Amino acid sequence: MTRRVRIAILGAGTAGLTALKEAQRYTDDVLLINHGPYGTTCARVGCMPSKALIEVAHTYARKDWLGTVGIDGTRGLKPDLQIVMAHVRTLRDRFTAGSIQIAQDLGDRSIRGKARFIDANTLEVDGEMIHADAVIIATGTRPIVPDAWRAIGDRLVTSDEVFELVSPGQRLGVVGLGPIGVELAQAFAQLGCEVHGFTKGGQIAGLKDPEVNASLLAALGQQMSISTDVEMSVRADGNGAVIDDGKRSVVVDWVLAAIGRQPNIEGLGLDTLGVELDERGMPAFNPKTLQVGDLPVYIAGDVSGQRPLLHEAADEGRIAAYHALHPEADCLMRRAPLGIVFTEPGAGQAGLSYSELPESGVVVGKIDYSRQGRAVMAGRNAGVLHIYVDAGNARILGAEAVAPDAEHLLHLLAWAIQQEMTVDTMLHLPFYHPTVEEGLRTALQSARRALSKRREQPDLPLCRPAIDWALG
Numbered sequence: 091m092t093r094r095v096r097i098a099i100l101g102a103g104t105a106g107l108t109a110l111k112e113a114q115r116y117t118d119d120v121l122l123i124n125h126g127p128y129g130t131t132c133a134r135v136g137c138m139p140s141k142a143l144i145e146v147a148h149t150y151a152r153k154d155w156l157g158t159v160g161i162d163g164t165r166g167l168k169p170d171l172q173i174v175m176a177h178v179r180t181l182r183d184r185f186t187a188g189s190i191q192i193a194q195d196l197g198d199r200s201i202r203g204k205a206r207f208i209d210a211n212t213l214e215v216d217g218e219m220i221h222a223d224a225v226i227i228a229t230g231t232r233p234i235v236p237d238a239w240r241a242i243g244d245r246l247v248t249s250d251e252v253f254e255l256v257s258p259g260q261r262l263g264v265v266g267l268g269p270i271g272v273e274l275a276q277a278f279a280q281l282g283c284e285v286h287g288f289t290k291g292g293q294i295a296g297l298k299d300p301e302v303n304a305s306l307l308a309a310l311g312q313q314m315s316i317s318t319d320v321e322m323s324v325r326a327d328g329n330g331a332v333i334d335d336g337k338r339s340v341v342v343d344w345v346l347a348a349i350g351r352q353p354n355i356e357g358l359g360l361d362t363l364g365v366e367l368d369e370r371g372m373p374a375f376n377p378k379t380l381q382v383g384d385l386p387v388y389i390a391g392d393v394s395g396q397r398p399l400l401h402e403a404a405d406e407g408r409i410a411a412y413h414a415l416h417p418e419a420d421c422l423m424r425r426a427p428l429g430i431v432f433t434e435p436g437a438g439q440a441g442l443s444y445s446e447l448p449e450s451g452v453v454v455g456k457i458d459y460s461r462q463g464r465a466v467m468a469g470r471n472a473g474v475l476h477i478y479v480d481a482g483n484a485r486i487l488g489a490e491a492v493a494p495d496a497e498h499l500l501h502l503l504a505w506a507i508q509q510e511m512t513v514d515t516m517l518h519l520p521f522y523h524p525t526v527e528e529g530l531r532t533a534l535q536s537a538r539r540a541l542s543k544r545r546e547q548p549d550l551p552l553c554r555p556a557i558d559w560a561l562g
């Protein structure tokens with residue numbers, strides 16, 4: 091017998107569960123099909139456990155600075171990695187509970203198994219046939235691990251296993267310094283491990299602006315050894331694992347492979363959809379509606395490869411469910427891009443990144459956080475913030491940053507970019523003293539100088555717009 095449903099969602103991660111919630115605004119006739127562990131990548135092995143570890147590591151690392159400003163005894167503090175890792179798992183279990191519950195509460199509208207397309211409307215899951223008016227593929231991604239590296243056995247760890255380590259070894263090699271690599275490398279270095287980082291290419295943490303990238307390399311270089319632009323081999327050795335990049339060779343207890351992620355699409359039967367597949371086996375889809383050709387099939391979340399971040403996976407789940415139920419609806423706007431890497435100093439981008447800027451007609455406003463007042467007081471004075479501005483109309487196009495509290499600065503910039511603000515309209519906003527946000531004002535003022543724009547009035551809005559807060 092064939093089960094008939096309005097929407098089938100493949101994957102109980104963030105994109106799938108958000109699609110479920112969006113679909114439930116209109117119908118209960120939804121079926122959730124998940125293959126693999128429940129609890130979502132973000133809560134189980136991603137954003138949440140990594141940030142729980144980073145929070146402890148960053149806070150502990152403050153001991154060195156405290157020791158220099160008159161607080162006695164902080165250098166004697168020692169981390170107990172076993173307890174730290176157990177704490178991370180306790181928080182992880184708390185964060186996964188909600189999404190596990192959502193799937194359970196669906197009863198027989200939630201099934202465990204691997205779905206395979208028979209055609210665009212028909213799925214087979216462990217022998218059960220399902221006819222769905224629309225299908226949302228939200229199956230996420232998994233870490234890439236070169237086969238040759240598997241020869242080192244248990245010493246090879248990815249972000250899928252790292253939070254399960256009960257007592258991580260002291261010598262760590264991190265291969266791949268994208269967002270995952272740099273966050274975890276720094277956390278273990280701050281917690282007292284000897285860390286060696288290796289990466290292809292010269293850029294780390296997804297940064298594209300050479301000066302911004304250099305400032306993160308300089309900051310991290312004080313805590314670990316880093317080799318960029320290298321091709322390395324990984325092999326077993328009596329004492330551990332050897333990572334060799336041709337110029338240097340290090341022996342470590344374990345290797346964290348963080349060289350990127352690949353979509354979970356094997357066995358889905360996408361070849362039965364009758365549309366062209368790319369070299370990875372992915373069908374082309376409309377980036378706005380997420381629809382595959384004119385089929386009732388949508389692709390949402392990391393598997394789409396568009397913006398592999400939590401809030402974007404959630405938005406793609408919403409978009410896919412909305413269009414699956416309203417195929418004729420206008421497309422929805424995406425939010426301004428925002429990516430944050432939780433190192434100390436923090437790093438990331440808002441709006442257009444350096445590599446996406448037009449070749450001409452852009453000026454750059456800059457602040458060097460090594461001299462910024464509040465950052466100096468806090469002993470967190472490292473990094474630079476670059477703001478990219480349209481030279482024609484002074485609109486803020488994007489920003490890249492390595493800065494203390496970069497997560498907050500980049501939020502402000504992403505919000506300003508989405509609101510289509512200019513350098514002047516941002517400078518009309520209040521900046522409290524003394525804060526790291528004043529550095530943002532310095533960068534905006536530097537952009538205005540680069541625009542060769544003479545200030546014609548103080549940095550205050552005219553009272554013509556109805557409300558004058560100064561009088562309020």
Ligand SMILES: Cc1cc2nc3c(=O)[nH]c(=O)nc-3n(C[C@H](O)[C@H](O)[C@H](O)COP(=O)(O)OP(=O)(O)OC[C@H]3O[C@@H](n4cnc5c(N)ncnc54)[C@H](O)[C@@H]3O)c2cc1C
Pocket residue numbers: 100101102103104105106123124125126127128129130131132135136137138140203204205228229230231249270354358390391392393398399400401403
């Ligand atoms: C270590 C790490 C740190 C991160 N930190 C951040 C961060 O700080 N901020 C941020 O914004 N993002 C972060 N991310 C990214 C974020 O976790 C992802 O963008 C998000 O989890 C993607 O959600 P998703 O629903 O697309 O995929 P997932 O949550 O992976 O969901 C996919 C689901 O599909 C299931 N599945 C797989 N194959 C099949 C199949 N064939 N059939 C049915 N079901 C299947 C899986 O079991 C899973 O339940 C991090 C990721 C990692 C790994």
Ligand SMILES: NC(=O)c1ccc[n+]([C@@H]2O[C@H](COP(=O)([O-])OP(=O)(O)OC[C@H]3O[C@@H](n4cnc5c(N)ncnc54)[C@H](O)[C@@H]3O)[C@@H](O)[C@H]2O)c1
Pocket residue numbers: 265266267268269270271273288289290291293294295296320321322348349350351397398399429430431432
């Ligand atoms: N804070 C955050 O927002 C956050 C944190 C972690 C992950 N994420 C998301 O997860 C995604 C995956 O992150 P990631 O860091 O695994 O992947 P990534 O693709 O962003 O970075 C992988 C890095 O490994 C390097 N690399 C590739 N092959 C290599 C090899 N053979 N040897 C050495 N280096 C190699 C690449 O040059 C790159 O710098 C990111 O795109 C990001 O969106 C976000």
